[in-house]
Amino acid sequence: MGKRSIETLVGLFVLLGILGLLFLALKAANLGSFTSSGDNYTLIAKFDNIGGLKVRAPVRSAGVTVGRVTSITLDPKTYQGVVKLDMQRGVQFPNDSSARILTSGLLGDQYVGLEAGAEEKVFAPGDTIKSTQSAVVLESLISQFLFNKAADAGSTAAPPPPPTGTKK
Amino acid sequence: MTTNPLAVLGQRALNVLRGLGHNATFFADLLRNTPAALRRPYLVIAQVHAIGNLSLLIIMASGLAVGFVLALQSYYALVTYGASESLGLLVNLSLVRELGPVVTALLFAGRAGTSLTAEIGLMKAGEQLAAMEMMAIDPKSRVLAPRFLGGIVAMPVLAVLFSSIGILGAYVVAVQLIGVDDGNFWSIMQNGVDVWRDVGNGIIKSIVFGVICTFVAVYQGYETQATPEGVAHATTRTVVISSLSVLAMDFVLTALMFTHKQ
Numbered sequence: 172m173g174k175r176s177i178e179t180l181v182g183l184f185v186l187l188g189i190l191g192l193l194f195l196a197l198k199a200a201n202l203g204s205f206t207s208s209g210d211n212y213t214l215i216a217k218f219d220n221i222g223g224l225k226v227r228a229p230v231r232s233a234g235v236t237v238g239r240v241t242s243i244t245l246d247p248k249t250y251q252g253v254v255k256l257d258m259q260r261g262v263q264f265p266n267d268s269s270a271r272i273l274t275s276g277l278l279g280d281q282y283v284g285l286e287a288g289a290e291e292k293v294f295a296p297g298d299t300i301k302s303t304q305s306a307v308v309l310e311s312l313i314s315q316f317l318f319n320k321a322a323d324a325g326s327t328a329a330p331p332p333p334p335t336g337t338k339k
Numbered sequence: 340m341t342t343n344p345l346a347v348l349g350q351r352a353l354n355v356l357r358g359l360g361h362n363a364t365f366f367a368d369l370l371r372n373t374p375a376a377l378r379r380p381y382l383v384i385a386q387v388h389a390i391g392n393l394s395l396l397i398i399m400a401s402g403l404a405v406g407f408v409l410a411l412q413s414y415y416a417l418v419t420y421g422a423s424e425s426l427g428l429l430v431n432l433s434l435v436r437e438l439g440p441v442v443t444a445l446l447f448a449g450r451a452g453t454s455l456t457a458e459i460g461l462m463k464a465g466e467q468l469a470a471m472e473m474m475a476i477d478p479k480s481r482v483l484a485p486r487f488l489g490g491i492v493a494m495p496v497l498a499v500l501f502s503s504i505g506i507l508g509a510y511v512v513a514v515q516l517i518g519v520d521d522g523n524f525w526s527i528m529q530n531g532v533d534v535w536r537d538v539g540n541g542i543i544k545s546i547v548f549g550v551i552c553t554f555v556a557v558y559q560g561y562e563t564q565a566t567p568e569g570v571a572h573a574t575t576r577t578v579v580i581s582s583l584s585v586l587a588m589d590f591v592l593t594a595l596m597f598t599h600k601q
Binding site for chain 1 (some may be wrong): 381385387388391392397425435480492493495496497499500502503504525529534538542
């Protein structure tokens, strides 16, 4: 085999490897969705309970992904979870928008859902979202359900003592 | 003279230590000769061709087959939990994190490792290496280091190709044959696979395995007994030692890379 043809074949080999790597990175992993069209701005939201929210969870409004969660910390004074959101530059939200932690599907990953408000002014970068709703905790839901059931059953008799699971 | 069993045991232990030391000095020698090999790039390129290009067929065929089988098996495992849409994600993570680097390394040891060992061993048996030393050419820089570098370059490329073909094969089986949804296959996979943590770590693994397999092959070839029997033994030793080292190293690397602190 001539020197030229060996070099060409090795070049093709390496090229094939690079193409495979690009395929893996772009089509089979999340590199494609990471690049943003412009620079992003940060919003802060404080929740009483973030549930199972993780860093890099999506921020969605009307189901469309408009940002990512970049960090989750605990505020040592108010004991609330402070979630920093990286929002795409192209979408601005009115400054009375509300944030909730929702679950995609029944048992899927959790994400931050933004509902646009009615104000004219929009959030400036670094603003805090004021109206937030925490994640649904399964245990509170169950104990609330049981308490309601017990209340219905005992409505003709004397009011039953509340189950030990509910808060006072 | 009676053989003292303790002395025999001690001698064996010392031999193991001496073997490890010899391995280490040989490795250091190879590294020392690497710049000299880089000064003759055609040698390295020819080796990449011999090691990488000629292994393409077996790697791609195996990748395709593993992708097919992985898709089939995963489907029947996932469908009982109603999670069959995550088939793409499962196949991708299995391939890119584990099966790609490890299976490629095992096949590489079997195909390229044995050919390296046999080639170098026959050079030694035919006294070509001794003749080179007579001409004041260091065989390590002309013969061994290019093959070492060629293996290190070829291995990650082969592993990436194995994983890519595996994913495409799984796509064919899952979407065309079984009927998993096309869009879900790719989007759930894209959401779940992290480029740096999964693909990147897989590539790091394949580079480490490339170093291990090529080094073992070159060492066994160089240290073989200069007889046809010796070459045959060295060849089988290459495959066994490479395979075991790769699997042990895989456990260590996986523990380092993929266990979370949460």
